[in-house]
Amino acid sequence: MKGVNRQSILLIFLFLTSCPLLAQEIRARAEAYPRSCLIGDLIRYRVTVFAPETANVKFPTSSRFGAFEVLQRYPLQKQISELPGIMAFSAEWDIAAYQLGKLTIPPMSVTCEIEGRKTLVRTNPVDIEIIPLAPPDAKEPRPAKAPMPYPLSPLSLMLLLFGVLFTLAAVWLFGKALLWAIQAAWSSWQKATEKPPLPPHLLALQTIDRAEQLYRQGEIERSFVLLSFGLRRYLRDRFQVPALELPTWNLVLLLRNQLTKEQQISLQRTLTLSDLIKFARYSPKEQEAMKLFADARQLVQTTQIAEAQQEKLPA
Numbered sequence: 554m555k556g557v558n559r560q561s562i563l564l565i566f567l568f569l570t571s572c573p574l575l576a577q578e579i580r581a582r583a584e585a586y587p588r589s590c591l592i593g594d595l596i597r598y599r600v601t602v603f604a605p606e607t608a609n610v611k612f613p614t615s616s617r618f619g620a621f622e623v624l625q626r627y628p629l630q631k632q633i634s635e636l637p638g639i640m641a642f643s644a645e646w647d648i649a650a651y652q653l654g655k656l657t658i659p660p661m662s663v664t665c666e667i668e669g670r671k672t673l674v675r676t677n678p679v680d681i682e683i684i685p686l687a688p689p690d691a692k693e694p695r696p697a698k699a700p701m702p703y704p705l706s707p708l709s710l711m712l713l714l715f716g717v718l719f720t721l722a723a724v725w726l727f728g729k730a731l732l733w734a735i736q737a738a739w740s741s742w743q744k745a746t747e748k749p750p751l752p753p754h755l756l757a758l759q760t761i762d763r764a765e766q767l768y769r770q771g772e773i774e775r776s777f778v779l780l781s782f783g784l785r786r787y788l789r790d791r792f793q794v795p796a797l798e799l800p801t802w803n804l805v806l807l808l809r810n811q812l813t814k815e816q817q818i819s820l821q822r823t824l825t826l827s828d829l830i831k832f833a834r835y836s837p838k839e840q841e842a843m844k845l846f847a848d849a850r851q852l853v854q855t856t857q858i859a860e861a862q863q864e865k866l867p868a
Contacts (some may be wrong), residue, residue, distance in 0.1 A: 579604045579665050583676035585648075585658060592683050593649055595624070600676050601643040602663050603634055609666040610642040620656045621648040621681075650683050657681070754857035757787035758850060765846045773837075774830060777845075781827040784820075784849050791856060801825055816855065819848045 585598045598618070602610050612629065625647040634641040650656055658679040665672045751759070760783025767776035788796040788804070792811050796804055801824040805817050812820065823845050829835035837845070 753790035
């Protein structure tokens with residue numbers, strides 16, 4: 554008798570250890586909301602599986618919902634349930650129906666795997682009622698409205714075309730006026746901010762200084778080209794003569810009444826040597842070159858207009 558009891562107890566223990574799901578039941582629940590809606594309205598369908606924490610729950614990737622169309626599927630969610638050791642695995646879908654009447658979402662099969670053992674659970678069916686757009690007391694659905702007649706007559710078309718052209722012309726004129734105002738404001742700002750031009754003698758002295766700087770840097774030909782240009786530009790602006798176009802002898806002859814004899818000799822010597830350096834590649838000595846720069850400065854300084862006289866000149 555004792556041997557039989559021991560054998561029974563052993564069999565019960567082996568049965569309980571091989572079937573752990575008896576202690577922890579796997580359940581599946583399906584729900585949808587709203588349960589009554591209009592045709593084409595969005596319905597949220599949720600399936601929740603209650604299983605142990607170690608379970609691997611797999612929802613079907615391509616689910617069929619009968620007469621319902623799947624619009625979107627949401628990721629799997631996992632949260633602790635009220636039961637100890639049990640987790641709630643839930644998945645949600647957005648679905649819609651395009652038929653009237655009472656429709657049913659069929660049961661769904663969900664796979665649960667625990668310690669290498671697979672179990673298939675099915676959800677409950679869910680009933681949804683799709684109601685028409687007509688009022689509840691109406692016997693038939695409200696008929697669709699007839700299409701509105703085309704309202705544009707030939708006169709209306711002409712008026713519409715005139716309105717469009719008038720609007721385009723007004724926009725063009727406004728843009729033109731705005732562009733003109735911007736250009737005028739920009740021009741005024743530039744005139745207000747730009748520096749006044751230098752007087753001819755200051756501009757000439759700066760040019761001579763730059764030419765001497767180029768000479769000290771070894772650019773002999775370029776320095777005397779700049780010296781000749783600066784001196785001729787000064788004579789053009791100071792005495793109103795075409796000094797940039799005339800040859801040296803003609804320019805000196807033209808200025809014989811404005812310059813003294815010494816100034817004429819100095820001018821002719823400076824321009825002639827500058828022409829020799831430019832065209833004949835004459836290489837002056839440093840003392841001779843320095844004297845040319847000094848003579849050019851002296852000529853400008855001795856012939857410049859005084860500031861009092863310059864203010865009286867018309868702009």
